[in-house]
Amino acid sequence: MKIGVPKEIKNHEYRVGMTPAAVQELCNHGHQVFVETSAGSAIGFADDHYTAAGATIVSDGESVFEAAEMIVKVKEPQASERSLLKPGHTLFTYLHLAPDQAQTDDLVASGATCIAYETVTDQHSRLPLLAPMSEVAGRMSIQAGAHCLEKYLGGRGVLLGGVPGVSPAKVTIVGGGVVGQNALAMAIGLGAQVTVLDRNMDVLRHLDHLYGNRVSTLFSTSATLEEAVCESDLVIGGVLIPGASAPKLISREMIRRMPEGSVIVDVAIDQGGCAETSKATTHDAPTYVVDGVVHYCVANMPGAVARTSTMALNNVTLPFILALADKGAVQALKDDPHLLAGLNVMGGKVTYKEVAQATGHEYSDPHTLIGT
Structure with a gap:
């Protein structure tokens, strides 16, 4: 051929x-x-x-x-x-x-x-050709989010891991799949205070077994999602429905209630994004601000590495x-x-x-x- x-x-x-x-x-x-x-x-x-x-x-x-x-x-x-x-x-x-x-x-x-x-797919109904890029994007989402939190880029001026005597940043990861798990590993490694939401209890049990009290796991409902997002310095959107548009789980109202200068990194942007305020960006102009919240929505994040x-x-x-x-x-x-x-x-x-x-x-x- x-x-x-x-x-x-x-x-x-x-x-x-x-x-x-x-x-x-x-x-x-x-x-x-x-x-x-x-x-x-x-x-x-x-x-x-x-x-x-x-x-x-x-x-x-x-x-x-x-x-x-x-x-x-x-x-x-x-x-x-x-x-x-x-x-x-x-x-x-x-x-x-x-x-x-x-x-x-x-x-x-x-x-x-x-x-x-x-x-x-594979024999376990996973997505083997998406997985490596999801791994890369999940890990990159934390470093991109940490960078965007810097004040000169419009962020809150918060260090992800804090320092002795100062609390670390609050990070919420929406979705505990491949993106979420890789984002979690990076966020915990940097010392952030991390919450993961998912609707699969087996996923939440697995993460709890791996990380214990270093991570908070929440079953995702409208109420738990809203509370976690609105209190966050950094939100990572990592939801996926194979082949379909991503569900708009994070509403405009949630974005409006986030702290001024907080950041959302929408890794689901290839499938349309999981926030109502998300729109695809490029590495040339990776961010924009809605209601005081910095949005990082680069559609080919792994292209940077x-x-x-x-x-x-x-x-x-x-x-x-x-x-x-x-x-x-x-x-x-x-x-x-x-x-x-x-x-x-x-x-x-x-x-x-x-x-x-x-x-x-x-x-x-x-x-x-x-x-x-």
């Missing part, structure tokens, strides 16, 4: 779909890999590294799409990239379609087979890339129900229920489309 790796063009996105080591694995399986020039140079993967791994370097993204049968990316294709997709293409990347009507419409119109990293993120992502995507290349997309989807769970759009049809509901497209059963 011919596999293409274009350079990411989203704002300050330095990750790359495949490392030279991953390219070498594909070439060892007899496949051709076309990599856009400088696709990985910002994070230390030079064109020479890709050439040594067996790739062919091409001059621009359009040439990558033209040469390839499968496109491997990191972030959702931008409008200029979507115009290059054709019915014969397989696209394998993060998509986050539910809150993105324009992208969904374009992918449907392209006729391409579009598989989303974030909805691929692009080398770590790229390597972590390739560790989990490579087996699926190999399967798609070795077998072809249809056979690979037939053989692996977990990969099939990642299929969002195929042949002009939306094949993921939550995306169809969110965007107004008719839902088509993926099993029918691929003939299982």
Whole structure:
């Protein structure tokens, strides 16, 4: 198969779909890999590294799409990239379609087979291709939040861990999943006073077992969420409904009642955000203020630590890339129900229920489309 790796063009996105080591694995399986020039140079993967791994370097993204049968990316294709997709293409990347009507419409119109990293599952109903980026974003959320709390950036002027004789900051983490657990580890490590809310008692028991009285765990209701958020210096939004838009759990009224200069880091922003006041930002302009509360809503947070993120992502995507290349997309989807769970759009049809509901497209059963 011919596999293409274009350079990411989203704002300050330095990750790359495949490392030279991953390219070498594909070439060892007899496949051709076309990599856009400088696709990985910002994070230390030079064109020479890709050439040594067996790739062919091409001059621009359009040439990558033209040469390839499968496109491997990191972030959702931008409008200029979507115009290059054709019915014969397989696209394998993060998509986050539910809150993105324009992208969904374009992918449907392209006729391409579009598989989303974030909805691929495993035998335990987890999301293995989303997990490493959630780990990165969860850890980054605390350092970003701690930075935003500094006074010259509009924050309260609070040190997350406090000092002897001065109380630490109050941190509330909404959601005890992968993002929440990684944010919690960082916040506790910095000495913050941390509360985690979730509706899964097994998750709360697990966190209580790990951290004991260093963390407060609360079953999430409207009342407990409101009380915790309104008393916080820093709120981390880490809720997720696979493939669907994030629920707006944090209301405008809660934001209004937070202390002046407090901070919310909405890690759920890729799926639309979990606060009513959230809107996607970029690394160029990462924050804005609503009712005195600093909002950090960067939609590609892991792009800031692009080398770590790229390597972590390739560790989990490579087996699926190999399967798609070795077998072809249809056979690979037939053989692996977990990969099939990642299929969002195929042949002009939306094949993921939550995306169809969110965007107004008719839902088509993926099993029918691929003939299982």
